[in-house]
Amino acid sequence: MTDLLNSPEDHAFRKELRTFVSENLDAETQRKVSRGAPLDRKDFEQWQSSLHKVGWVAPAWPVEHGGPGWNTRQRMIADEEFFRLHTPPLPGFGLKMIGPILMRFGTKAQQERFLPRILSGEDWWCQGFSEPGAGSDLASLRMKAIRTEGGWILSGSKTWTTYAQYANWIFCLVRTDPEVKKQEGISMMLVDMSSENVTRRPIRLMDGTEEVNEIFVNDVFVPDEMVVGEINKGWTYAKALLEHERIGIGGIGRSKHLLQRVREMAVVAGRENDTEVANALDALEIDIIAVEATTLRFMAAVDAGEKIGAETSLLKVRGTEIQQALTEVMLDIAGPAALPERGGQCVEDTFENVTYQFLNWRKLSIYGGSNEIQRGILASQVLGL
Template sequence: MNLNYSPEDIAFRDEVRRFVRANLPDAIRDKVLGHQHLEREDFVQWQRILHARGWGAPGWPVEFGGTGWTTLQRHLFEVECAVAGAPRQMPFGLSMIGPVLMKFGNSAQHQRFLARIVASEDWWCQGYSEPGAGSDLASLKTRAVREGDHYVVNGQKTWTSYAQYANWIFCLVRTDSQAKPQAGISLLLIDMNTPGITVRPIETLEGACDVNEVWFDDVKVPVENLVGEENAGWTYAKYLLGHERTGIAGLGNCHREMQLLKTFATGARAGGQPLIDDMRVRERIARLEMEIMALEMLLLRVATQARSKGAGAEASILKIRGSELQQEIAALQLDVMGPDAWPYAPSWLAGGYDGWTPAPAHAAAVTGNYLELRKPTIYGGTNEVQREIIAKAILEQ
């Protein structure tokens, strides 16, 4: 792999950098860099700015409204946006159900859903996990029974991220209870405004309520909202999870948080020297930077392979290392900030620190980010399950 950027790559990176700096609203940038909670409108506003520029779907082919960018261009775009303080583009439509519909959906579904995803006219959420069926997804019990031209869905999903904002959910349901677990699952697209759907928030460690329980009580779903073939949903689910796990690596976030870590470490401390003067701190920062570089190379390789043959066990490697690396950076931020990171309360931070700004700025919000990052090693399939996938792939060679 050639690790040097070409003049064309550098020109593209600079174009993205200029655009983001000129068009990202200051209020959104400050929230992201300050680890504050983002509302629905923050994500939608930024997505529509990108859409107006023609950059709404970096990973999609041109025929479906995407940019047609190379793997490297998509990588440069993600990193530049993250480092500048842009919110991530919501993955549920762009990186999950969108690619599934392109590959397995019919032309009517293409026309109905894809353009609305890019324009942020629809907000999607993922209906996979259930109580008792998280990492063991094949154990799901939400049922869909066909009655004429529609399915009747009953059951419960949990840990459904941003369901409180969503107007559509792509949902794994059991359509054949007699078949072996993986063979009796289908993928349905369900309008969240359908009667019988209830969304209940779950408050997480950092004080946010962005994950939810979703209940289905005799929810009627048109048969035309079935993706692909009935009882073939497990194939589509695996394809989608490969895309999700690649995205969980969070490389752009790693670059942004590393910059913030260095800012903290080089800042003058009351009654002492900057912590960057401590050899042990420098060694830990240097090790993390090397890990980020290795993750970057792995991401480019996996993303390139995924375009031609789909993401395999390599995506699991990427998910494990990327999620753990984000946690390691956040943990070192806490170590570096010490007592400055202690006074954490979401309502206080949202109020602008109640008239007091820590030194350096945003120090108190580091704790919230640390707590938020307990999630990546769990969602998308726990890291323990990913290690089993890797081991199985090795043994089958």
């Protein structure tokens, strides 16, 4: 595949990353990632621990908060190489969401308490945004926060909460003023998952896993020091968080890795010269290059201190469409071989977890704001329609 990052410096940095992975990544974890298998907490924790020892956990974080000081090109290369070498993705809710929000809007005490523990993996965060009846229409959320001495009493529920079974903290959007316009009465709060009357219930997905959950909060006290920024400014912080998230949600590294895997599957299945398959994969490769170039442009703008906004929705829409299309080609190539035998194992190892990955990745066009909503944002806020 054509590589936009291929200077001598880029190659030297790639070599450094590859050496590190070969010396530090658990072989069984690497095998699971290479085959698209579900991962457990141990897989994530072992890899994060290795990265933490050399200060590589948070490539996009400023050096003063524990980042490695990598530039835009290095961050893109690291993302690509780590996917290519089958490393587990690090839990993003702390590193890519609440961490950057605390750097920008949090108090010094919040930063000192939480940022080091996000880097070390001592704290595992989940995201409390979506609710029953308030998913893509996030501003309709109903979890209420009632003022009390020294803090707030929270009640309500959240749903589709990814990896909440591992989390010890959750950042929530809550309703602090029901009398104003719905976007203006929302605040962001940090909730200890070990608090009494916080419960979680797994949701079984069609791929057979339980990686998402329902969260129930019943009269839970949250002290004032766990409020992020100003009361009733949560919608502003949520938009900043989602815009930051969508820069990386295009999944360039993941798409490149999967494209290579699908090409290998085509060879195993004897379909490498199949015109339909070849045309589909060539078109997707071109799309990946286009999304990569656009992502680099956005990241360079951020590094230059420019404000970016709704245009990042483009990365979310096209990136997830590409990844879903790749799983569809993958399933087409595998055909009946993607179905497990009675003992639960595929006939051909190459096609292991193809069905799981196809089913699991149906979520990509829904999470982070559904693609239908993102198209509406692009139409109204970028194109002015």
